[in-house]
Amino acid sequence: MRILVDENIPLAEEFFGELGEVTRQPGREMTAATLRGHDVLVVRSITQVDQALLEGADKLKFVGTCTIGTDHIDTSLLAERNIGFASAPGSNAESVVDYVLSSLLLLSEEDGFSLSGKTVGIVGAGNVGGRLAARLDNLDVDCLICDPPRAEAEGREDFVDLDTMIERADIICLHTPLVAAGEHATHHLMDRRRIDALGPGTVLVNAGRGDCLDGDALRERLESQGDLRTVLDVWEHEPAVDEALFELVDIGTPHIAGYSVDGKMLGTEMIYQAVMRHFGLPARKKLGQLKPDPWLRKIVLHSWTPPLEALSLCARACYDVRRDMLAFDRYRRRLGMAAGFDAYRREYPPRREFQTLRVELKKNKGGLRDALEGFGFSVKLGK
């Protein structure tokens, strides 16, 4: 069997090597010609799996994407051509939630507010948004949820519509998939009217897909009023991001919210399992045997550490969004926006999820354990 894999997918040889020859290629350079002769294709979000690429699908039996999002894949065409398909739902969801919490912590420190006094609106409450809501709920932060497909399917009357959320939330986090058409389409879900309706001081986070937000409208609002706090990990026209918008946002990163070692490797394992299922083969390899130990395994805190101090100490030690924000800025200054965007993603330094960090406490005082677990860390109480 011949397997074509994006060059930036970790553990590809370890997982897929037993099936045959593994060839790596940059995701943006995959073409019909390079696909020819391959039985399995494993991609990331940057490869459009469409009519043009599938012209080269002379032997292709299976496509896997090691990502949560599937907007780059023409799934109907794959089904029509009887080519198997799998994505990796939830694989890097924890990583995205860590990213959002790190960003909110940074803004709360800069602006001197406490998250617990704020109302957070979450748009799209699936694997990412649902976990974010659960972690914030553990911290007693008020959350509003907007998810019309779920509200309809589950009869949820506690969910709100997006316009109500815009009126009521202090912080709005977008975690929707990119859906081009239909009743719940998300292209420019956050459009000019909604961006203009955001109250001064609102924090707007987009870690879903760039096209869910009208970037021109946001840039104009920031240029004319400069009264929002903005965190963008995803952008229209990646990697050729609008430089002017980038200069105006508070935290700007190159689509790396889901880039933890844990999330990326889990994505590979999920696609390996799907490939093996597709071919009726046993999936013997396990991620646990292959995943490296985190550099930082535990932190010991005194029981009287104030919960907020403990959260920011542990979060900073484990993952601090400033690392990516500053490094990306250096990359794009050195290489230009599009090349810098791709280069930083290619050379992304290791990052582990909050859940890999064990926090040891002698006693649970003042709700310290709940606060740490609520944020995603694992806590061990001493004797």
Ligand SMILES: NC(=O)c1ccc[n+]([C@@H]2O[C@H](COP(=O)([O-])OP(=O)(O)OC[C@H]3O[C@@H](n4cnc5c(N)ncnc54)[C@H](O)[C@@H]3O)[C@@H](O)[C@H]2O)c1
């Ligand atoms: N920035 C990153 O690195 C990164 C990482 C992972 C995922 N993502 C993006 O985030 C998206 C969400 O991830 P997920 O794991 O939560 O996916 P998911 O499929 O588990 O959840 C998506 C949720 O959005 C809801 N939704 C759909 N249309 C909506 C609409 N019009 N308004 C409000 N809600 C709507 C769905 O009902 C669902 O509950 C992915 O599709 C992907 O595009 C980005």
Ligand SMILES: O=C(O)[C@H](O)[C@H](O)COP(=O)(O)O
């Ligand atoms: O959908 C996803 O899982 C994420 O957007 C993913 O982390 C994007 O990373 P890429 O596939 O572009 O490397």
